[in-house]
Amino acid sequence: MDRLVNEEYLRLLYEVPDNNVEIDNIIDILSKYVPDILIKRGIGVLKMMATEPSNDKSNRQNNNEFVLLETQGEQYSYKKELTFNMANDGVTTVCALADKAWTEEMDETLFVIAKTVFVLYGRTRAMKELTILTFTDAKTGVLNETGLYRYVGKKLAMGENASYCLSFINLKNMKLINDSYGLPCGDMILRKFAKNLEQLLGEDGCVARLGGDNFVAFTDKKRQEELLSFINNQTIDIMSPKGDTIGVNVNARVGYYYLKEKSSIGEAMANSSMAFAKTRQNSSPDVIMYEEYMKMQVLEQKLLEQSIPDAVVNEEFVVFYQPKVSIEDADNFTLCGAEALMRWKKGDEIIPPGKFIPILEKNGMITIIDFYVLEHVCQDIKEWERQGIKPVRISLNLSRRHLRNEQFAQKVEAIIRKYDVNPDYLEVEITETYDIEDLEAIKRFEMDMHRLGLCISIDDFGSGFSSIKMVKDTSADIVKLDKSLIDGIGAGDAADELIVGHIISMIKELNKDVIAEGVEYKEQADYLRANGCMNIQGFLYARPMPKEEFELKLKKM
Ligand code: C2E
Numbered sequence: 385m386d387r388l389v390n391e392e393y394l395r396l397l398y399e400v401p402d403n404n405v406e407i408d409n410i411i412d413i414l415s416k417y418v419p420d421i422l423i424k425r426g427i428g429v430l431k432m433m434a435t436e437p438s439n440d441k442s443n444r445q446n447n448n449e450f451v452l453l454e455t456q457g458e459q460y461s462y463k464k465e466l467t468f469n470m471a472n473d474g475v476t477t478v479c480a481l482a483d484k485a486w487t488e489e490m491d492e493t494l495f496v497i498a499k500t501v502f503v504l505y506g507r508t509r510a511m512k513e514l515t516i517l518t519f520t521d522a523k524t525g526v527l528n529e530t531g532l533y534r535y536v537g538k539k540l541a542m543g544e545n546a547s548y549c550l551s552f553i554n555l556k557n558m559k560l561i562n563d564s565y566g567l568p569c570g571d572m573i574l575r576k577f578a579k580n581l582e583q584l585l586g587e588d589g590c591v592a593r594l595g596g597d598n599f600v601a602f603t604d605k606k607r608q609e610e611l612l613s614f615i616n617n618q619t620i621d622i623m624s625p626k627g628d629t630i631g632v633n634v635n636a637r638v639g640y641y642y643l644k645e646k647s648s649i650g651e652a653m654a655n656s657s658m659a660f661a662k663t664r665q666n667s668s669p670d671v672i673m674y675e676e677y678m679k680m681q682v683l684e685q686k687l688l689e690q691s692i693p694d695a696v697v698n699e700e701f702v703v704f705y706q707p708k709v710s711i712e713d714a715d716n717f718t719l720c721g722a723e724a725l726m727r728w729k730k731g732d733e734i735i736p737p738g739k740f741i742p743i744l745e746k747n748g749m750i751t752i753i754d755f756y757v758l759e760h761v762c763q764d765i766k767e768w769e770r771q772g773i774k775p776v777r778i779s780l781n782l783s784r785r786h787l788r789n790e791q792f793a794q795k796v797e798a799i800i801r802k803y804d805v806n807p808d809y810l811e812v813e814i815t816e817t818y819d820i821e822d823l824e825a826i827k828r829f830e831m832d833m834h835r836l837g838l839c840i841s842i843d844d845f846g847s848g849f850s851s852i853k854m855v856k857d858t859s860a861d862i863v864k865l866d867k868s869l870i871d872g873i874g875a876g877d878a879a880d881e882l883i884v885g886h887i888i889s890m891i892k893e894l895n896k897d898v899i900a901e902g903v904e905y906k907e908q909a910d911y912l913r914a915n916g917c918m919n920i921q922g923f924l925y926a927r928p929m930p931k932e933e934f935e936l937k938l939k940k941m
């Protein structure tokens with residue numbers, strides 16, 4: 385091979401950048417340099433074909449063959465054809481037509497050109513395969529996160545960002561589906577769901593799986609409404625392990641964000657996930673659009689979260705007490721207990737638990753704070769006794785996180801011992817939901833608490849997944865009716881009231897005590913009393929109050 389050809393060969397090779405995987409690029413380079421090389425060697429016409437392996441979809445012509453180069457000439461009398469097998473079973477055919485008889489030098493030139501094509505094209509194919517691996521989610525065949533960023537990046541680079549919408553999608557019940565039908569069926573749902581969305585959007589957008597059952601759809605905003613209704617109106621057929629076809633109703637939570645002129649993909653992802661996070665909150669709809677206030681809320685939460693460790697050290701968490709009263713006499717309430725409720729005293733501001741408990745629950749600090757509350761309650765009880773004030777039973781809220789902590793009972797015992805508190809003055813409130821996974825843990829927890837002499841109540845009964853069956857199965861002593869049940873009393877719906885009445889009698893028949901919380905009106909108290917619920921807690925009698933104020937109530941008893 386002569387030096388000149390060799391140099392040209394190298395130049396061709398380096399003209400195609402590694403990260404450019406488009407075949408057009410090779411064609412461009414070839415048509416830029418090859419005709420010159422040919423003419424120097426006296427070759428007038430050259431047609432170069434490449435044949436792609438059949439699994440490659442980017443064929444331009446029939447049978448995956450496409451023309452890499454075609455130079456023009458007048459006469460076609462001398463023909464030469466060379467075929468090269470490429471890596472990964474592709475084939476390059478160099479078919480040269482010349483206007484004069486073939487010389488050795490022309491053969492050599494042809495060989496060099498074919499070899500160049502071979503290397504370039506092989507490299508391109510390898511890059512293509514790598515591209516597929518890099519940008520595609522193996523489980524579903526739609527884009528993965530990297531692919532999503534590339535796709536969206538390209539779209540946004542063209543401007544008109546405000547014409548797009550990005551949705552963060554999470555399939556509901558995937559755990560249930562996996563548990564009931566097995567993982568392969570679960571995977572089938574993921575795949576079909578993803579492909580259905582992809583098909584729906586076609587050229588107007590893309591779908592990506594971020595892992596697990598989380599997806600993102602990026603679409604022209606004109607199609608957003610259609611996308612949303614499509615997502616939640618799908619039945620996907622799967623084959624059960626037994627071979628039957630089962631139609632599974634797919635439901636998803638979606639947070640979405642309409643991009644603005646200057647929105648970046650990072651912003652779109654953050655905003656849609658913020659909206660998505662809202663769908664997880666109690667009694668929220670499944671589909672929520674991002675709104676500006678959400679950003680402020682998240683920021684506020686972040687700031688709060690950062691100041692929690694200091695707050696613990698500076699003892700900014702304080703315990704308030706909300707009295708519980710017995711209403712055996714229609715117009716006289718008798719103080720019979722109290723619930724310890726936490727407040728965060730941040731400077732002059734008092735932050736209610738609704739704002740910081742979810743953060744503590746999430747980062748796990750709630751378990752520390754619960755012990756902190758127990759410790760303060762024990763201290764207060766002891767101090768009242770020292771002052772000659774007779775305490776009442778104080779209930780404490782416990783996070784469900786404690787259920788999994790084997791040392792929980794030991795720690796409680798240690799604190800009670802430390803302050804030498806009579807356990808009759810203590811009660812623990814726990815929200816029991818019917819969760820099979822926690823069943824054993826709940827049983828152990830109840831046994832431990834009873835062994836220590838503490839009373840147990842089921843909090844928020846009637847608010848979520850609690851059931852009468854659960855009341856039968858639990859060894860808890862008291863059931864606290866949730867405010868949502870009490871709200872139905874005196875609100876004009878006789879059926880609501882009837883239900884509360886029946887719940888009360890069933891609880892009592894199961895030999896448990898019952899207390900109503902969130903009682904705000906006298907009619908509610910009257911109805912409860914008439915139906916056998918003699919203990920109430922609520923703004924009607926008293927709001928949660930600082931220890932000093934509660935002490936005055938104790939003194940008056
Ligand atoms: P919860 O255990 O259901 O507590 C009852 C909540 O209802 C309290 O809200 C109380 O102030 C409120 N409430 C009581 N009566 C009425 C009423 O008549 N009307 C209305 N509108 N509300 C009433 P709070 O103090 O904001 O506490 C919210 C939740 O935070 C509690 O709900 C409890 O789940 C949690 N929490 C509070 N302190 C602690 C704690 O020390 N540890 C744990 N793990 N959770 C706590």
Ligand code: CA
Pocket residue numbers: 723781813843
């Ligand atoms: Ca409670």
Ligand code: CA
Pocket residue numbers: 843844864866901
């Ligand atoms: Ca409650």
